[in-house]
Amino acid sequence: MSDTILLAHGSGGQLSHDLVAEVFVASFANPMLGRLEDSAVLANLGSGRLAFTTDSYVVRPLFFPGGDIGRLAVCGTINDLAMSGAQPRYLSAAFVIEEGLPIADLRRIARSMAETAREAGVAIVTGDTKVVERGHGDGCFITTAGIGVIPDGVDVSAAGAWPGDAVLVSGTVGDHGMAIMSQREGLRFEAEIVSDVAPLHTLVRAMLEVCPEVHCLRDPTRGGLATTLNELAGQSGVEIVIEEARIPIRPAVQSLCELLGIDPLYVANEGKLVAIVPEEAAGQVLAAMRAHPLGRDAAIIGRVRSGRAGRVSLRTTLGAHRILDMMVGELLPRIC
Amino acid sequence: MRYVDEFRDPARAQVLLQRIRDTARRPVQLMEFCGTHTHAMFRHGIRQLLPPSITMLSGPGCPVCVTSAADLDRAIALASLPGVTLTTFGDMLRVPGSRGSLQTARAAGADVRVIYSSLDALEIARREPARTVVILGVGFETTAPTMAAALLQAEQEGIENLRLYSLHKLTPPAMAAILRSGEVALDGILAPGHVSAIIGSSAWEFVARDFHLPCTVAGFEPLDILQGIADLVEQCEAGISEVHNAYGRGVRSEGNPAAQALLAEVFEVSGAEWRGLGSVPASGLALRGRFRRFDARPLLDERRPDWSEAREPAGCRCGEVLRGVLEPTRCPLFGRACTPERPVGPCMVSSEGSCAAHYRYGGTR
Numbered sequence: 001m002s003d004t005i006l007l008a009h010g011s012g013g014q015l016s017h018d019l020v021a022e023v024f025v026a027s028f029a030n031p032m033l034g035r036l037e038d039s040a041v042l043a044n045l046g047s048g049r050l051a052f053t054t055d056s057y058v059v060r061p062l063f064f065p066g067g068d069i070g071r072l073a074v075c076g077t078i079n080d081l082a083m084s085g086a087q088p089r090y091l092s093a094a095f096v097i098e099e100g101l102p103i104a105d106l107r108r109i110a111r112s113m114a115e116t117a118r119e120a121g122v123a124i125v126t127g128d129t130k131v132v133e134r135g136h137g138d139g140c141f142i143t144t145a146g147i148g149v150i151p152d153g154v155d156v157s158a159a160g161a162w163p164g165d166a167v168l169v170s171g172t173v174g175d176h177g178m179a180i181m182s183q184r185e186g187l188r189f190e191a192e193i194v195s196d197v198a199p200l201h202t203l204v205r206a207m208l209e210v211c212p213e214v215h216c217l218r219d220p221t222r223g224g225l226a227t228t229l230n231e232l233a234g235q236s237g238v239e240i241v242i243e244e245a246r247i248p249i250r251p252a253v254q255s256l257c258e259l260l261g262i263d264p265l266y267v268a269n270e271g272k273l274v275a276i277v278p279e280e281a282a283g284q285v286l287a288a289m290r291a292h293p294l295g296r297d298a299a300i301i302g303r304v305r306s307g308r309a310g311r312v313s314l315r316t317t318l319g320a321h322r323i324l325d326m327m328v329g330e331l332l333p334r335i336c
Numbered sequence: 337m338r339y340v341d342e343f344r345d346p347a348r349a350q351v352l353l354q355r356i357r358d359t360a361r362r363p364v365q366l367m368e369f370c371g372t373h374t375h376a377m378f379r380h381g382i383r384q385l386l387p388p389s390i391t392m393l394s395g396p397g398c399p400v401c402v403t404s405a406a407d408l409d410r411a412i413a414l415a416s417l418p419g420v421t422l423t424t425f426g427d428m429l430r431v432p433g434s435r436g437s438l439q440t441a442r443a444a445g446a447d448v449r450v451i452y453s454s455l456d457a458l459e460i461a462r463r464e465p466a467r468t469v470v471i472l473g474v475g476f477e478t479t480a481p482t483m484a485a486a487l488l489q490a491e492q493e494g495i496e497n498l499r500l501y502s503l504h505k506l507t508p509p510a511m512a513a514i515l516r517s518g519e520v521a522l523d524g525i526l527a528p529g530h531v532s533a534i535i536g537s538s539a540w541e542f543v544a545r546d547f548h549l550p551c552t553v554a555g556f557e558p559l560d561i562l563q564g565i566a567d568l569v570e571q572c573e574a575g576i577s578e579v580h581n582a583y584g585r586g587v588r589s590e591g592n593p594a595a596q597a598l599l600a601e602v603f604e605v606s607g608a609e610w611r612g613l614g615s616v617p618a619s620g621l622a623l624r625g626r627f628r629r630f631d632a633r634p635l636l637d638e639r640r641p642d643w644s645e646a647r648e649p650a651g652c653r654c655g656e657v658l659r660g661v662l663e664p665t666r667c668p669l670f671g672r673a674c675t676p677e678r679p680v681g682p683c684m685v686s687s688e689g690s691c692a693a694h695y696r697y698g699g700t701r
Contacts, residue, residue: 184452251341258556261372261687263379318349318558320381322697328676 005101010131023103024093024127027110028117032090032125040125042090045149051086053077054145062105062139065179066195067270070109073142074116074124075199075270076221082201083217083273085156085208086148088120093144094128098137109140120199122146148201153212160215161236165304166282168275170203170289171196171297172248173225177267178256193252198271203294207275210288216276223327224266228274229312230326236276239307242324245317246301266327276304343557344380352562353385359569363389365521366568367660369511370528371398371688372556378697380558390569393520393660394690396510396612397528399475400427401658401682401689404609406646407503408433410636411472414501415446417635421464423457424472426450431682434646454486461490461498470632473502477534480504480621481595484602487623487630499632502621505608507531508539509619513610515547520660524568525551529560529583536591537581544577555583602627611648611682612658654681657690664691671695 008015025033032040057073067075074091081088093113097106117124179195200219207214216236220228225247233240249264257264271294277285282300289295307313314324368374374394377383383392396402412433415422422438429439429450442448447467451457454471461469473483483500490498507528515522527540532553543551550571554564564582571578581587599621608620623631648655651669656662664670664683674680676692683689 245346254341316379316381317344317346318380318382318385319346320384322378322381325696328696 003103005097005099005103005106005131007099007131007133010097010129016129020129023107023110024129027107027114028124029114030123030125032123033127040090040092042125042147045089045147048149048151051081051084051148051150052145053080054143055080056141056143058138058141059180060138061183062109064183064195065192066176067197068109068112069140069142070111070113071116072197072270073144074113074120074122075197077144077146078120078122078199078201079219079270079273081146081148082199082204083156083219084148084150085154085204085214085217086150086201087205088122088146088148088199088201091117091122091124091144091146092126093124093142095130096137096141097129097131098139099131099134101139106140116199120201151208154208156214156217158216158218158232158235159237161232161238161240161276161304162215162278163238163304163306164279165215165276166279166300167229167240167242167302167304168277168282168286168289168298168300169225169247170200170273170275170295171271172250172253173220173269173272174249174253174257174264174267176270177224178253178264181260181262182256193250193256196269196271198294200271200273200294203273203289203292206288206292206295207285210284211277211281213281214275214277214285217273219273220269222268224264224268225274226263226265226312226324227327229324230310232274232276233312234310236304237309238304239309240302240304240312241307242302242312242314244314246299248297248299265324343555343559345559349558349562352559352566356390356562356566356569357387359566359573360387360389361573363391364523364569364572365391365393366524366526366565367393367395367514367520367522368526369395369397369507370531371401371686371690371693372530373397373526373528373554373561374690375688375693376556376558377561378693382558382561386565390565393522394657394693395514395660396610396658397476397507398658398683398686398688398690399479399505400431400686401654402505402510402610402612403428403431403474403503403682404611404646405434405648406644407609408437409435409646411501412436412438412441412446413636414470414632415441415448419466419468420635421447421449421460421467421469422472423449423451423460423469425452425474427686428472428474430679430685432649432680454482455489458486458489458495458498461495462493465497468497468499468635470499470501470635473500473504476505476507476531477599478530480603481534481598484598487602487627488598490630491627498630499635500623500630501632502603502623503608504603504621505610506605506619506621508535508542509616510610510613511540512542512546513613513616513619514659515543515549517659522549523572524549526561526564526568527551527553529553529555529586532581532583532587532591534592534595536589537579537587538589539591540579544579548577550577550580552580553583553587555586610658612655649680652681654683654691657683664694665698667691
């Protein structure tokens, strides 16, 4: 095989077959994919409702501290399933690759996806590859779709928050977005900021075990914690009140945010979740989260109240109150 | 790495607030020049913690906001030239000019790209030698040195296809223009920390000397800002008008000589057009001497009549907001016709604009 991706790798001919066999099938190694049929045929998924989701992944650089686009594409879809209370089972993966991408990079991405899938206990069972001309893509775009099973008795919804509920976050916010930004900006810090990209379904399982009636779960990806809280307040028709001082933020992330003039509450996370749970279960859920490796820094950060539907208020560290709005536009470093 | 928390300590903030409450006997109006101060005060809720006798007015310290409609029209025209790639900080994309914005120009086919620093533009110029890569140079004394550094680098590497459209502005002349106009009664100035790190706290001496007002340089953490306000209130009560530096860890009296030398090598002081203030002499930076070959201005036909026809968006009162004459919430468009999602004027667009700060954090909705 050549060292870089050629347009011919997407032609459907011999090169395409070789690429699929040597890079993807070899890495993802499972019998359903190995049959190379037009569809993966899934075995009986058992009892419970099915959850089904899809997402596309675009990130520059493709490799960043703590992860890469492959791990992101697997975790992101697993997490979307997990946030509906589902245990993820099968994924698809479609690649749009830019001509000229080193095949070694593609292999590294595929290996990372395979490792992440193995770690998460899911199988990548079907896929597709297309190649676009140089200059028409950012190296590699990945779209994954996923199927999971929601156990009986679990009913998680963004519209499920009730006045009195507690609001929890599973750990430090802003890690992923600032890891990416520190790479793009070429900023080097004594303590490197590492993306939190991780599959959250086992954390969700641990939470549901102690509290099957978790009301809301959502992973605060693009738009960050602030945007997610606004979505939950809006969809549930409640007000959420957050204590700024209780939100876990790594000092390195805080410092970089201040340097660039960015509010960490709007920065993307890829391995964190926000949970809204009945108040009486909050202590137990928090303990279950802290006992899980991905929830060690979990904290109760606020409360739900009837108040004004759709509003998120923040009590600042200084004791003042302000509105915590949705993100508008994109996150940009300040000019001045 | 732990420089943030200690400047957000609630107990120390209470001590400063108490000091301010104990000192402030008569009503005072203070202006924070800098948009980053405005945002930090809203973000931490400082305005609501101050005693009612203290009024904080926002000044023109938002580089995006003070860019005039005519200059923006020129930037859009530059971006629309064949073979030109216009690189800009993202905040500028959505600012409305006379007819559309850079964003609408991009949708219509102009090659407009968002950069995070001037070095990104240099990289594009290196990679795409056939295109003329123009940097839209917006910013105060803090941003201009990075532009100067990019041009020096381009010169050294022999990169021929990089141009700068310098809309860089100097802050002290704008402050002086506001004070000279006497449009707003001010009792003191909270001077910008980042800018002063470059130009030095001594650059604000004219505020005390010529206008007999106290002026305190402050940083951007809650305790920095409270410290600055406490100092101003104390000066007001004691009848003192001096320049004080409450941001000792970031600002020296003489500023940053290396950055100043960089500016002096590449730029010369020129007049500049400010939204809200109009033409302010000696308040801009133009390329000097051998760096003029990097100037993007000659790419434009200055005889085109359009430039003189530049107009502000209908009903927009950003100019008055930038002079501290109008509180954003008193603008008839605020929160109705003009929101961050659909901004009419630049003060609602920029992350440093005071309308955006009032809207995002105001809690008036």
